[in-house]
Amino acid sequence: MEHIKLKKSGVEDSNADTVVNINLDRALCRIAHIHKGIVEVLRYPKRAVTVTFPIEMDDSSVQVFKGYRVLHNNTLGPGKGGIRFHVDVDLDEVSSLATLMTWKCALIGVPFGGAKGGVICDPKELSHHELRRITRRFISELGENIGPYIDIPSPDLYTNEQTMSWVFDTYDVMHSGNNNRAVVTGKPVSLGGSVGRREATGRGVCYAARHFITKHMVPGLSSLDGARVAIQGFGNVGAVVAEQMHCMGAKIIALSDSQGGIIDNEGLDLAEVSAYKHEHGSLIGLPGTMSATNDALLEIDCDVLVPAALSRQIGAHNAQDVKAKLVVEAANAPVTPEGDRILASKGIQVLPDILANAGGVTVSYFEWLQNLENQQWELDEVNEKLLKKMNKAVDASVERLKQLTTEESEHSRDDFAYPLDLRTAGLAIALDKLVAVTEQRGIWP
Numbered sequence: 001m002e003h004i005k006l007k008k009s010g011v012e013d014s015n016a017d018t019v020v021n022i023n024l025d026r027a028l029c030r031i032a033h034i035h036k037g038i039v040e041v042l043r044y045p046k047r048a049v050t051v052t053f054p055i056e057m058d059d060s061s062v063q064v065f066k067g068y069r070v071l072h073n074n075t076l077g078p079g080k081g082g083i084r085f086h087v088d089v090d091l092d093e094v095s096s097l098a099t100l101m102t103w104k105c106a107l108i109g110v111p112f113g114g115a116k117g118g119v120i121c122d123p124k125e126l127s128h129h130e131l132r133r134i135t136r137r138f139i140s141e142l143g144e145n146i147g148p149y150i151d152i153p154s155p156d157l158y159t160n161e162q163t164m165s166w167v168f169d170t171y172d173v174m175h176s177g178n179n180n181r182a183v184v185t186g187k188p189v190s191l192g193g194s195v196g197r198r199e200a201t202g203r204g205v206c207y208a209a210r211h212f213i214t215k216h217m218v219p220g221l222s223s224l225d226g227a228r229v230a231i232q233g234f235g236n237v238g239a240v241v242a243e244q245m246h247c248m249g250a251k252i253i254a255l256s257d258s259q260g261g262i263i264d265n266e267g268l269d270l271a272e273v274s275a276y277k278h279e280h281g282s283l284i285g286l287p288g289t290m291s292a293t294n295d296a297l298l299e300i301d302c303d304v305l306v307p308a309a310l311s312r313q314i315g316a317h318n319a320q321d322v323k324a325k326l327v328v329e330a331a332n333a334p335v336t337p338e339g340d341r342i343l344a345s346k347g348i349q350v351l352p353d354i355l356a357n358a359g360g361v362t363v364s365y366f367e368w369l370q371n372l373e374n375q376q377w378e379l380d381e382v383n384e385k386l387l388k389k390m391n392k393a394v395d396a397s398v399e400r401l402k403q404l405t406t407e408e409s410e411h412s413r414d415d416f417a418y419p420l421d422l423r424t425a426g427l428a429i430a431l432d433k434l435v436a437v438t439e440q441r442g443i444w445p
């Protein structure tokens, strides 16, 4: 099995595609019985669409934008996954994120395959009207590659309810006369969105972390109540995690946004933080707090560290300096395989993205169901169903981890390049399900 390469500078080759394949191999080498030929199918996206389109900007200039939509797999159901607007969007990363969605949907138990999309742009530099034109044109360029039973987008990095409203409206104009609401999730409630969807990813992160901690697998941490938490990212996910963990009794001692972080060892006042961020556009400078870089925030002394921003934040370069007892991946792929290896050697547990942040796609599934039936569920019902799904997936992952650990010790195997962890256990569950259903359906023709 390939060990991740360290470049001469000591910097890890954490190319998104490499990371996905390494993680896949980590699981495969531990589940001997699996049909290797079928797994090969899962290494590649089923379909990757690239579109390039012009947009008339507010100053009447014309700019060309590039976007992607990748459907990784649709064995379990239509593709599902977000659309991100970011300067760093590239096809490799979108494909890798689509693959993660396949694992996530299979593990959490929603009848979707994996997909992801993105447009290369800097949303912070674009006006509301420019964003609208980009969204509409992107969706119209994707044409029949999306649909309620084909591939269903949702919000992701720097896209939100407004973006999803434009996605819906564009598709609806292109397919008039149908109930098109289920073509996209993460819509405003007034447009068929589910109550609780906006908070679902963050809420799911907290449910998963709280339940996992009760398993006594995190040395020195038996409850979220009283735990000292640091969160990287104060966007839709990070802000909800902060609020929910606070409600569960945790002390939020550090937070950051793209410009840097703030620390208060006595616990941040979240209402003050939000008001300050709203007024100044940044967290930095909140009276009574110390400032820190985003890198320094990852290394602070805390019980729970929640990377809730970008990918590849914890790896060969800094994992040795992480001091948390538990890392909860609210973002997608914030810890690299080398990061996993180092954290495991330090006895730090990682609750992986495909489990920890699956609450978003879970409530997206609830939204899709409500849309197909023109229903509107109550918040209690949504949260109760979300809690059940998260706890069940945590239980299953922990059980699978125990089973794999027993097998490993029975066969006296210790020659693996990477340690056995929850990421591998979760992926093993997803792979078993995907391979079994592929075999049931049969390979065409």
Ligand code: GLU
Pocket (backbone or CB within 6 Å): 080, 081, 082, 083, 152, 153, 154, 155, 156, 185, 332, 357, 358, 360, 361, 362, 364
């Ligand atoms: N973008 C989110 C994710 O990465 C949500 C996907 C969805 O709701 O379809 O899980």
